[in-house]
Amino acid sequence: MCGIVGHIGAGDSVDKVLEGLKRLEYRGYDSAGICFKNSAGDLSLFKKTGKLANLINLLNNQDHHSSSSVGHTRWATHGAVNDMNSHPHLYKNLAIVHNGIIENAEELRKGLTARGFKFTSDTDSEVFLGLLSFELEEGRDLLAATSNAFKKLKGSSAFVIQSSDSDGIVTIKRGAPLVCGINENLGEAMVSSDPYALIGFVEKIFFPDDDVMCFLSKGSINFYDLDGSPSTRYLAKDLETNFEISTKGQFEHYMLKEIYEQPVLIRKLSDIYLEGIDLELERPKRVHLVGCGTAFYAGMVVGQMLEKLLKIPVSLEFASEFRYKDPLLLPGDLAIFISQSGETADTLAAQKLCKDKGIKTISIVNVEGSTLFREVDQNFLIHAGQEIGVASTKAFTQQVLTGRIICEAFAGTKDFKSLKQKFSLLSHRIEELLNQAELFKEMAQKIYNFQGFFFTGRGPYYPVALEGALKLKEIAYVHAEGYAAGELKHGPIALIDEKMVNIAIVGPELFDKTVSNIQEIKARKGIIIGIGPDVADLRNICDLFIPLTFEGLEELSPLYVNVANQLLSYHIAKQKGTDIDRPRNLAKSVTVE
Numbered sequence: 052m053c054g055i056v057g058h059i060g061a062g063d064s065v066d067k068v069l070e071g072l073k074r075l076e077y078r079g080y081d082s083a084g085i086c087f088k089n090s091a092g093d094l095s096l097f098k099k100t101g102k103l104a105n106l107i108n109l110l111n112n113q114d115h116h117s118s119s120s121v122g123h124t125r126w127a128t129h130g131a132v133n134d135m136n137s138h139p140h141l142y143k144n145l146a147i148v149h150n151g152i153i154e155n156a157e158e159l160r161k162g163l164t165a166r167g168f169k170f171t172s173d174t175d176s177e178v179f180l181g182l183l184s185f186e187l188e189e190g191r192d193l194l195a196a197t198s199n200a201f202k203k204l205k206g207s208s209a210f211v212i213q214s215s216d217s218d219g220i221v222t223i224k225r226g227a228p229l230v231c232g233i234n235e236n237l238g239e240a241m242v243s244s245d246p247y248a249l250i251g252f253v254e255k256i257f258f259p260d261d262d263v264m265c266f267l268s269k270g271s272i273n274f275y276d277l278d279g280s281p282s283t284r285y286l287a288k289d290l291e292t293n294f295e296i297s298t299k300g301q302f303e304h305y306m307l308k309e310i311y312e313q314p315v316l317i318r319k320l321s322d323i324y325l326e327g328i329d330l331e332l333e334r335p336k337r338v339h340l341v342g343c344g345t346a347f348y349a350g351m352v353v354g355q356m357l358e359k360l361l362k363i364p365v366s367l368e369f370a371s372e373f374r375y376k377d378p379l380l381l382p383g384d385l386a387i388f389i390s391q392s393g394e395t396a397d398t399l400a401a402q403k404l405c406k407d408k409g410i411k412t413i414s415i416v417n418v419e420g421s422t423l424f425r426e427v428d429q430n431f432l433i434h435a436g437q438e439i440g441v442a443s444t445k446a447f448t449q450q451v452l453t454g455r456i457i458c459e460a461f462a463g464t465k466d467f468k469s470l471k472q473k474f475s476l477l478s479h480r481i482e483e484l485l486n487q488a489e490l491f492k493e494m495a496q497k498i499y500n501f502q503g504f505f506f507t508g509r510g511p512y513y514p515v516a517l518e519g520a521l522k523l524k525e526i527a528y529v530h531a532e533g534y535a536a537g538e539l540k541h542g543p544i545a546l547i548d549e550k551m552v553n554i555a556i557v558g559p560e561l562f563d564k565t566v567s568n569i570q571e572i573k574a575r576k577g578i579i580i581g582i583g584p585d586v587a588d589l590r591n592i593c594d595l596f597i598p599l600t601f602e603g604l605e606e607l608s609p610l611y612v613n614v615a616n617q618l619l620s621y622h623i624a625k626q627k628g629t630d631i632d633r634p635r636n637l638a639k640s641v642t643v644e
C-alpha cells in the first residue's frame with residue numbers, strides 16, 4: 052500500500068510531509084517523492100527509488116521552504132521500480148500522488164495519447180493526471196476537473212492533487228483510505244492515507260466517504276460531492292491525544308517490541324471488555340468469518356471457539372475467495388470481518404457484498420476510523436495499538452481474544468470472572484515464555500540454515516501451525532508450510548528427510564495421536580522441534596524442545612503456542628539478517644486486489 056502525505060499552511064510544509072512519510076515507512080515501499088510550491092510559486096519535484104533517506108539527501112542542498120507540499124512512498128503495482136515511476140507525477144502546473152489501482156488505465160491511456168498527452172511513466176496513476184490536465188484546459192476549475200476526471204476511473208483509488216494555480220490541495224477517494232486533519236490555531240491542514248502520519252500536527256481529523264472531494268486550505272477543509280455541492284458525507288473525530296508515536300525503545304525491531312507488548316495488551320483487553328460492561332449480541336444462526344492472511348488464521352481459532360463453546364455453525368472464508376464465490380448468505384446469518392488495518396481491499400469488498408445482501412456485519416478491527424470500522428454495523432476494537440511490524444504478531448493475539456469475548460456476548464454472559472482469570476493466566480504464561488529469549492535464540496542458530504520447514508498441529512493448533520509458517524515465510528524468506536498433523540501421512544510426508552525441519556505443536560488434547568505423527572516424521576529422519584507439555588514421551592523424541600505449561604489456559608492455549616512460533620521465526624530471521632520490520636515485497640496493509 053502506498054503512503055500519501057500532504058500539508059498546507061506553515062512554511063515548514065516539506066519537513067512535516069517528510070516526517071509523515073517517515074511514519075508510514077513501516078507499511079513497506081520501494082521509492083519516495085515530494086512536490087512543493089517553491090518561492091516563485093511554481094511546483095518543485097524531487098523523487099527517488101529506495102529509502103526515504105535517498106529523497107532527503109536530494110533535498111539537502113535545495114531551498115525547500117514552502118507552505119504547500121505533497122509526498123508519497125510507492126509500493127509498486129503498475130510499472131517497474133524506478134525514478135520515473137515514482138510519485139508525485141508532475142505535468143505543467145499540476146502534481147498528483149496516488150494510492151490504489153486504475154483498472155481501466157490502459158483504455159484511458161490510449162485515448163489520452165491520441166489526444167497528444169505525453170506520458171513520462173509506465174504507471175496507471177499518470178492517466179489521472181492526463182485526464183485532469185485536459186479538464187483544466189477546457190476551462191473547468193480544479194474541483195470540477197477533479198470530479199470529471201475521477202468519474203472516468205474504475206477501481207479503488209485515492210488521489211491528492213496540487214496545482215500551482217490553486218491556494219489549496221484537493222483530495223478524492225473511492226475504496227482506498229484517506230484521512231484529513233486541521234490545526235485551526237496554526238492555520239494548517241494535512242491529509243494522509245494513514246491517521247498515524249497526522250499525529251501531533253492536527254487536532255481534528257476527518258474521514259471523507261467515497262466520492263467526496265476535500266479542499267484543504269490554510270487551517271480549514273471544505274467537503275464537496277462530485278456534483279460540486281457541499282458534502283456532509285464524512286466522519287469527524289478529535290484525534291486521540293494518547294495516540295503516541297511508536298518507537299522501538301530498547302528493542303532492535305518493532306516486531307520484537309510488539310511480541311513483547313502482548314502480555315500487557317491482553318490485560319488491557321480484559322480491563323476494557325471484561326469489567327462487567329453490558330455485552331449482548333443476538334445469537335446468529337450461522338457465522339461467516341472472513342479475513343486475509345494472519346487475520347484469517349485468527350478467524351480459524353475464533354471459529355473453533357464459536358462451534359465448540361456455543362455450537363454455532365461457522366464458515367471460514369478467505370476474503371479474496373468469498374467475494375467472488377457468490378456465497379450462500381441466509382437470513383439470520385452474521386458476517387464477522389477480521390482485519391488489523393481495516394483497509395484490506397479483499398476484506399472490504401467481502402463486507403460490502405454482505406452489507407448489500409442485508410447481512411449484519413461486525414468487525415474485529417484495530418484501527419478506529421478505518422474504512423471497515425466505518426462500514427460495518429458494529430465494531431469490536433482489538434486495542435492492540437499501532438502495529439508497525441509488517442508481520443502481524445500482537446494483532447493476531449488481540450483478534451483471537453476479541454473473538455473469544457464475542458463468544459461471551461453471544462452467550463449473554465454476565466459473569467466474566469473465569470474468563471478474566473484465563474486472560475490473566477495467558478498473559479502470565481506468555482511473560483514466562485518471553486523471558487526465555489535465549490532458548491529461542493540458541494534454537495534458531497541451530498536451524499536457520501535449513502531450507503524447508505513444516506509447522507504441524509491438530510485441532511486448535513492447526514491454525515497456529517498455519518500462522519507460524521506464514522510468519523517464517525514473511526520475515527525469513529524460507530519455504531515453510533503449515534499442515535494438519537494428521538494429514539502429513541497423506542502425501543506431504545514424502546518431503547520428509549534430514550533436510551526438513553518439523554515444528555511439531557503438541558497440545559494436551561490429542562496428545563498421543565500427535566506424538567505418533569512425530570514418530571512417523573522421526574522415522575524418516577526429519578528434524579523435530581517439539582512445542583508442548585514437558586513430558587518424557589514428547590521431550591525424548593524431539594531434537595530440540597520448547598516446554599509449555601498449558602494447565603488452566605484451555606481454549607486460549609493456541610495463543611500461548613503462537614508466541615513461541617513468533618519468537619522462533621523472529622530469531623531465525625535475525626540469524627538470516629533480513630529486513631524484519633519491512634520484509635521485501637510486503638505491505639502492511641494490502642489495499643489493492
Ligand code: AGP
Nearest residue numbers: 344345346390391392395442443
Ligand atoms: C500478516 O503478518 C501479514 N502482514 C498479512 O497476512 C496480513 O495479516 C493480511 O494482509 C491482512 O491484513 P489486515 O489484518 O490489515 O486486514
